[in-house]
Amino acid sequence: MENKKEKMKILLTIASVAAISIFFTAQLYRRRRKQRRPQSCCYLHSESKPQLSFKRVFADNSCSPFNHFNRQADSVNEKSSSLTHPYESEITTLMENPQLLFSKIAMDDFDAKMDDSYVWVETESQLSQLAQVLSEHRAFAVDTEQHSLRSFLGFTALIQISTEKEDYLVDAIALHDAIGILRPVFADPNICKVFHGADGDIVWLQRDFHIYVVNLFDTAKACEVLSKPQKSLAYLLETYCGVATNKLLQREDWRQRPLSEEMVQYARTDAHYLLYIANCLMAELKQQDCEYSSCPDDKFHFVLEASRRSNMICLQLYAKEVEDFPGASAAFSILSRQLNGQGSGPISGATKFQDLVRRLCAWRDLMARVHDESTRYILSDYAIVALSKKVPTTQADIYSTIIQADLNIDSSNFSSSLPSPSPLVCSHWIDVHQLIQDKLGNLDKFFPVVLQNCLGPNGSCPLSVFNYALLMNCSLKHETRLVSKQNGFKNPKQVAKKASRELFIQKFSCKSPVYHNCRIYANDGRLLCYCDHKKLEWYLHRDLAKLVDDEPPAIMLLFEPKGRPEDEDNDFYIQSKKNICVGCGEGNHYLRYRVIPSCYRIHFPEHLKSHRSHDIVLLCVDCHEVAHAAAEKYKKQIAGEFGIPLYVRKVIDLNQASIISGSSDSMNFEDSGVSPLQLRTAAKALLRHGPEMPPSRLEELTQIVMRYYGGREISKEDLERALVAGMSPHERRRLEKKKGLSLKQPMRILPVIEQESNNVTKIISTTSDPSKVDNPDVSDFTADVSQSTKVDTLKEALGTKDEMDFSMVTDADDTNNPITSSNFEVATTSTTAYDDMNSHSSEICENKSMCAVDANDNSERSTPNELVDSSCTRYDGNIPLKHNSKLSLLGHGPHGKQVVDRILNEYGEEGIRQFCQRWRQVFVEAVHPRFLPAGWDVMHRI
Ligand code: AMP
Ligand code: ZN
Ligand code: MN
Secondary structure, X not given: OHHHHHHHHHHHHHHHHHHHHHHHHHHHHHHHHHHHOOOOOOHHHHOOOHHHHOOXXXXXXXXXXXXXXXXXXXXOOOOOOOOOOOOHHHHHHHHHOOOXXXXXXXXXXXXXOOOOOOEEEOOHHHHHHHHHHHHOOOEEEEEEEEEOOOOOOOEEEEEEEEOOOOEEEEEOOOOOOOHHHHHHHHHOOOOEEEEOOOHHHHHHHHHHHOOOOOOEEEHHHHHHHOOOOOOOHHHHHHHHHOOOOXXXXXXXXXXXXXXXXXXXXXXXXHHHOHHHHHHHHHHHHHHHHHHHHOOOOOOOOHHHHHHHHHHHHHOOOOOOOOOOOOOHHHHHHHHHHHHOOOOXXXXXXXXXXXXXXXXXXXHHHHHHHHHOOOHHHHOOHHHHHHHHHHOOOOHHHHHHHHHHHHHOOOOOOHHXXXXXXXXXXHHOHHHHHHHHOOOOOOHHHHHHHHHHHHHOOOOOOOOOOOOHHHHHHHHHHXXXXXXXXXXXXXXXXXXXXXHHXXXXXXXXXXXXXXXXXXXXXXXXXXXXXXXXXHHHHHHHHOOOEEEEEOOOOEEEEOOOOOOOHHHHOOOHHHOOOOOOOOOXXXXXXXXXXXXXXXXXXXXXXXXXXXXXXXXXXXXXXXHHHHHHHHHHHHHHHHHHHHXXXXXXXXXOOOOOOOEEOOOOOOOOHHHHOEOHHHHHHHHHHHHHHHXXXXXXXXXXXXXXXXXHOOOOXXXXXXXXXXXXXXXXXXXXXXXXXXXXXXXXXXXXXXOOHHHHHOOOOOXXXXXXXXXXXXXXXXXXXXXXXXXXXXXXXXXXXHHHHHOOOHHHOOOOOOOOOOOOOOOOXXXXXXXXXXXXXXXXXXXXXOOOOOOOOOOOOOOOOOOOOOOOOOOOOOOOXXXXXXXXXXXXXXXXXXXXXXXXXXXXXXXHHXXXXXXXXXXXXXXXXXXXXXXXXXXXXXXXXX
């Protein structure tokens, strides 16, 4: 017995010693692992570059080939081929039959002097107006300015467009994702585009915007044909216009805003005189043709030749540079320069030197891709040579070697003004060190290691649309297995998933705290609610309140509010709210989630909508995904329960454009119906681009719209009506607003469909009255608009009377005006011509849309909350958006309105309250939220 006890004691002691040592070993191991991984040391974390706001990037920094726009592609399935020019046939036609119509402009009309006025284009609506203006011209002049220092591939920062009346400077950074609006005018063979030396511009426009120029007149080519002594723009400006220009300005940082006066002047000058010069050159070309026409032996046709050479440029296609290994060509040119004796000093151990040059060039190239920088910004060729010669061993040594090398650069050289060593080298000097010390292995081994250090799980550098595919493509193929094991990940898929999840968070999460926790007090000092800064300002601005506290700010109302929290028996609104995920408590990122889907909520009676802040909660992406999936599933359940499909089918009465829902006995509505989203997208594409569409696409889209109209033939009016199918008047108004169209300028509809209709399609125009074509059927449209505008104005005026109910003036309400706003999103028109033609997914991003670039499909877009079907996992890195019946759930069709109307009819407002409770229940059951603010309640009553 004693013995046994003794044994137990010993065993226990051993066990606990073992446990303790395991614990410590684990601690030690964990600490070591932490040390090995560089955390947040990259200089980019404290820098913001304008291109990070771009949502759609056609050319990323990976080595994958550039995808050109493919007109022939059957929308979703076919990948665009990079080998054919989408407008090849149009361009070759023009080469034989030039359309240089600008020559008809009377030269006297032309404003050859440049006055002070120009148009700065920085909003989408201004851009649409510009597109409209240009479409009415026979010719316009274009130039672009690029930024290339702080970008790997470079990007267009400014587009200068001049008509004979006006100079437009288009802010291509602010409008990066919208520039596609100009695609049709650039591709229109009937409009001549005048450039000077267009070689660069043509491919840059393809790279950044999928803009393809059809019908080009290049003044430099005209100079060639005319055998001018020079063909620079400076020469032409001097000779024809007597204008001097300082070409040094082309090297300015064109990202800067506002542009300096000098830069504006330079940019305008590059385009302003082009039309005039083109006219002069054209006259000379014609003159030559006349002179030579007398001698029939000479076949040289000047005008034709200038046009041919110009349009040859248009046929060029943008392509990314391909190298045997990253940095190969830079290494080659450095080494050949050294061999040619340009380098100074003897090189000892030549092969080691060459090897180091190649490695440093490869590393520089990879770092440039990861950080979206030019290679010259990262490390100069001189520094690479110096490092490879000297093989420094310490950090200080590395730095001083680089500084010395850069100091020796000719001071007239532009790059001498760059920081040396670059911030990148400073934050990643360990790489340089290890590379020089030969610790990173062979070239092909160190890529994945470096990449994983930068972008892999726990990598040090920010992930973006520019480098995301880099990680997906390069690293996963080769050494990832090894590396990911080191990082505790079992397989590359997990690594990829984690990486894309991070990208998703970066793109979609709220960029600043949602809850500002500003306070509003009643005039008796009682706390009424918490809210954001905007709302405080709203009251202060109108002298309805006075500021009573600064940090965080608080105001006291100067009038007696209608509602008090205690009246409502709910303390939810007088709680300060934490900026964390209500599901799991995650505080580093969060997105807004609408517990009650907008497609229903927007149709609630106004007074039942007021408590929106209760039903908008913050969720991290993981909880968001769970909640969203549950909501989509529940929507389907409701569709079944009410017998109201999530799809639209047909119209009984064209004048009312009312929509019948499928009857309750038919559950097979997916087959016969069409989603409102699909319908609107198809209609929009047909209206905008019908004439330019390939027949198969035209037919396909026509079928979609016809399905909606019960299979009958459709007219232009039908298309116009389909644009707003399933939208409430309010939604239409929002759409209009978004488009930036005022009441005076109704949506312009291209009256051109008839032309094409006689052959392939069933589209017929029923408008024989020409006045109707010019002034499309927008009367019911405008009526809606004025109606709602009036209501809103009225509300604003009477605001204090019936709307100043405190429960609605709270944080997390995502609208601007605290009084008249309502909680819904309308399809934005951030979609471009390309989107319209190319995908069914263009309107998926109904809300603040974002484009996440995907490794396999860089046009995938997704957006949080009820906008993307959750079964398409949004960030698993390999979900191409297929034409998918699930997509059809995404539009705000009539389903929501019909459900809400039914509830109101049958159960009244109490029904709506219960309906809200059901949604909250769905949310709670799906997410099991543990961090809901105090007072949040499934039963929450208004
Ligand atoms: P430009 O139309 O002549 O003003 O040139 C258009 C763009 O090309 C400029 O914004 C520059 O980004 C680039 N570029 C052209 N030539 C040079 C050069 N010699 N040095 C640097 N950048 C240039
Ligand atoms: Zn970095
Ligand atoms: Mn220029």
